[in-house]
Amino acid sequence: MSKKFDIFDILVGKPSDTDYGNKPVIIQGITGNFGSVHTRLMREYGTNIVAGVTPNKGGQTFEGIPVFDSVKDANKDFGAKISGIFVPAPFFLSAVKDAVNNGIKLLVAIPEHVPVRDAMEALEYAQTSGARIIGPNTPGVIVPSVNKIGIMPSQPFTKGSTAVFSRSGTLMYEVSYHLSREGIGQQIALGIGGDPINGTNLIEAFELISDRDEVESVVVVGEIGGDAEESLVQYIEKTGFSKPVVAYVAGRSAPKEKRMGHAGAIVYGNYGSAESKISSYSKVNIPVAKRPAEVPSILLKLMK
Amino acid sequence: MKLLEYQGKELFTEHDIAVPKSYLARNQSELNQIADKLQFPVVLKSQLTVGGRGKAGAILKCMKLEDLVPKFTELLNKEVKGELPKVILIEEAVNIDKELYLSLFLNRGKRSYSLISSAQGGMDIESVQNKVIQDISITGLTQSDAENIAKKLNLDGVTAKSFSNIVIKLAKLVREKEAELAEINPLAILKDGTCLALDSKIIIDDNSLFRHPELRKYVQISELQEQAEKSGFSFVELDGNIAIIGNGAGLVMSTLDIVTDAGGKPGAFLDFGGRATTETIYKALEVISKMSKIKAILVNLFGGIVRTDLVAQAILNAYQDGMISVPIYARISGAESEKSKKMLSNSNAKLYDTVEEAISSLVHYKELSK
Numbered sequence: 001m002s003k004k005f006d007i008f009d010i011l012v013g014k015p016s017d018t019d020y021g022n023k024p025v026i027i028q029g030i031t032g033n034f035g036s037v038h039t040r041l042m043r044e045y046g047t048n049i050v051a052g053v054t055p056n057k058g059g060q061t062f063e064g065i066p067v068f069d070s071v072k073d074a075n076k077d078f079g080a081k082i083s084g085i086f087v088p089a090p091f092f093l094s095a096v097k098d099a100v101n102n103g104i105k106l107l108v109a110i111p112e113h114v115p116v117r118d119a120m121e122a123l124e125y126a127q128t129s130g131a132r133i134i135g136p137n138t139p140g141v142i143v144p145s146v147n148k149i150g151i152m153p154s155q156p157f158t159k160g161s162t163a164v165f166s167r168s169g170t171l172m173y174e175v176s177y178h179l180s181r182e183g184i185g186q187q188i189a190l191g192i193g194g195d196p197i198n199g200t201n202l203i204e205a206f207e208l209i210s211d212r213d214e215v216e217s218v219v220v221v222g223e224i225g226g227d228a229e230e231s232l233v234q235y236i237e238k239t240g241f242s243k244p245v246v247a248y249v250a251g252r253s254a255p256k257e258k259r260m261g262h263a264g265a266i267v268y269g270n271y272g273s274a275e276s277k278i279s280s281y282s283k284v285n286i287p288v289a290k291r292p293a294e295v296p297s298i299l300l301k302l303m304k
Numbered sequence: 305m306k307l308l309e310y311q312g313k314e315l316f317t318e319h320d321i322a323v324p325k326s327y328l329a330r331n332q333s334e335l336n337q338i339a340d341k342l343q344f345p346v347v348l349k350s351q352l353t354v355g356g357r358g359k360a361g362a363i364l365k366c367m368k369l370e371d372l373v374p375k376f377t378e379l380l381n382k383e384v385k386g387e388l389p390k391v392i393l394i395e396e397a398v399n400i401d402k403e404l405y406l407s408l409f410l411n412r413g414k415r416s417y418s419l420i421s422s423a424q425g426g427m428d429i430e431s432v433q434n435k436v437i438q439d440i441s442i443t444g445l446t447q448s449d450a451e452n453i454a455k456k457l458n459l460d461g462v463t464a465k466s467f468s469n470i471v472i473k474l475a476k477l478v479r480e481k482e483a484e485l486a487e488i489n490p491l492a493i494l495k496d497g498t499c500l501a502l503d504s505k506i507i508i509d510d511n512s513l514f515r516h517p518e519l520r521k522y523v524q525i526s527e528l529q530e531q532a533e534k535s536g537f538s539f540v541e542l543d544g545n546i547a548i549i550g551n552g553a554g555l556v557m558s559t560l561d562i563v564t565d566a567g568g569k570p571g572a573f574l575d576f577g578g579r580a581t582t583e584t585i586y587k588a589l590e591v592i593s594k595m596s597k598i599k600a601i602l603v604n605l606f607g608g609i610v611r612t613d614l615v616a617q618a619i620l621n622a623y624q625d626g627m628i629s630v631p632i633y634a635r636i637s638g639a640e641s642e643k644s645k646k647m648l649s650n651s652n653a654k655l656y657d658t659v660e661e662a663i664s665s666l667v668h669y670k671e672l673s674k
Contacts, residue, residue, distance in 0.1 A: 089511065090515075113511045115509055115511045116482065116511065117482050120415060123415060153607070168552060168553060168554020168557075168558075170551055170554055170555035171552065171554035171555055173606055174555060177606075194554070196410060196412045196484070197410075197415055223553075223554050226412040226413065227413050248558075250554045250555075250557040250558040250561065251557040251558075251560070252561045253560050253561045253564035253565075253570070254557060254573075255542065255543075257353075257355070259510075259538075260553055260556075260557050260573060261538035261540075261552075261556060261557070261573070261575040262554070263511060264412070265553060265554075265557065290561075291558070291561075291562055291660070293658065293659075
């Protein structure tokens with residue numbers, strides 16, 4: 001990625017912005033089961049949802065939010081840069097194209113079961129327009145006490161100075177819950193997604209906060225499959241990333257060649273194994289928690 | 305979805321990649337029907353999804369007709385890593401000059417496809433020497449790209465041509481069938497210099513199956529798996545006797561690790577996803593109830609918006625209906641947990657505040673070590 005992508009500028013903005021902390025968001029798939037439930041919950045949390053999109057339902061409203069046939073129609077008035085995508089997997093690629101073509105710069109892609117080929121095409125499409133995808137198969141992103149775009153419950157998250165990046169949804173909640181209980185709040189918590197192809201991988205997630213002073217530490221929740229953790233370690237070595245990092249890797253006891261729930265959570269030989277990831281982390285002295293509940297105490301020790 | 309060898313070879317044939325002449329037999333009567341057509345020697349290959357068949361003795365050479373039935377029967381009854389074959393592939397043996405390695409796979413880190421080839425075939429790719437690794441655009445693999453790869457492997461003449469054709473055809477197969485991996489190991493060079501695929505390993509992107517009706521005949525899942533998937537669950541059967549149920553693949557994996565660390569042996573992984581209703585939990589317990597090897601159930605549910613009393617109700621219903629009798633150890637974070645504890649107080653289930661507490665009671669349950 002050549003140009004630096006400033007996710008905080010998009011999600012929160014600058015104090016001089018008239019919509020500082022209240023950035024407009026469009027929800028694609030707003031009238032679906034999932035989309036409607038979470039639109040309500042996002043709004044309760046403070047997310048400024050200005051419009052929804054569902055093909056052939058343009059002209060309707062959802063709890064006072066106007067619904068359009070496309071982002072093209074919806075974004076004429078709002079100039080939103082953020083979209084939450086809640087459409088079924090087979091419609092993911094066309095939803096991405098509609099968003100990218102019409103001013104959206106941050107696409108939070110919730111759907112599970114998106115084919116790899118579609119995900120790859122969507123990423124290429126977004127990249128050429130300087131747009132960024134989080135996911136697919138992500139719980140989304142939350143800036144505690146500002147807004148959330150996604151399906152995460154609000155309770156585990158509190159405002160603070162750590163960043164949580166997670167390849168698993170529930171573990172992102174679980175780890176943040178333990179952190180919050182120990183008084184360690186989060187600047188941001190972002191789900192990488194459980195698929196083999198991620199719009200924002202761990203390295204790109206680290207780049208989002210590497211220059212941000214408000215983020216004082218990072219918690220990486222990983223799992224078996226692929227080599228994202230190994231590549232992250234190379235990045236940390238190469239850049240001399242200096243904020244304290246605590247890692248967790250789920251799936252130490254998972255059998256090989258079995259897909260453990262997530263499309264991306266599968267070990268072939270040593271490729272993707274927990275041992276490979278844990279030994280990579282140990283090369284750069286990043287402590288790896290054995291259980292999610294251990295993360296806060298390890299982090300507190302590092303921060304001393 | 306990992307295809308069996310013969311299924312992968314069917315796709316090879318469809319894409320004009322040469323494979324040995326072969327037959328399939330599921331039982332003795334099917335074997336009898338093909339026996340007199342066979343040109344000996346033949347190779348009998350057990351069709352299994354697990355790897356390491358050669359080492360496990362699940363591939364047998366058969367020199368003459370008299371040995372056919374005993375060797376066939378041996379393979380049909382040979383379990384490898386807990387798996388029994390449903391069918392045996394019988395191939396006519398070929399004269400091999402040399403063995404190569406060729407694979408195309410989804411390179412997750414690079415978000416593209418990569419090709420690995422080597423002049424040394426027949427072994428595990430991690431031990432293959434002198435690999436040629438090349439990132440390729442799956443749509444734009446040209447004849448000259450393929451010829452360059454052949455050159456790097458020091459192939460020439462007929463072999464270079466045959467090899468580069470196979471590279472192109474394999475790339476086409478990967479693109480059309482949406483495979484995450486297509487491996488030919490070994491790719492044999494025959495006496496006449498042409499190449500022939502002796503084995504196949506193909507993994508199809510499960511999420512793309514909705515637009516590949518032609519591949520659906522290869523889906524082979526157990527009844528349990530099917531029932532679980534119908535309810536939208538992710539389910540993996542494991543070797544032990546503890547079923548682990550939770551919401552979220554990462555959370556269930558993490559629970560698996562903690563149970564294993566504590567000395568327990570997980571027998572099932574079940575992620576029921578985001579919908580923790582009375583009905584979902586009941587259905588999850590129903591899947592587990594069909595596994596006679598399961599002696600205890602651990603439920604780890606991270607809520608927030610989950611009402612634990614709905615989960616407790618599902619557990620009570622499952623006991624009352626006689627669906628399950630084994631004990632349940634549950635950690636359910638969420639609203640109404642005091643009420644839920646009371647609801648379950650006269651049942652065989654117990655609620656704990658942390659997963660660690662639930663697991664430390666669970667592993668002391670006596671029936672587990674019997």
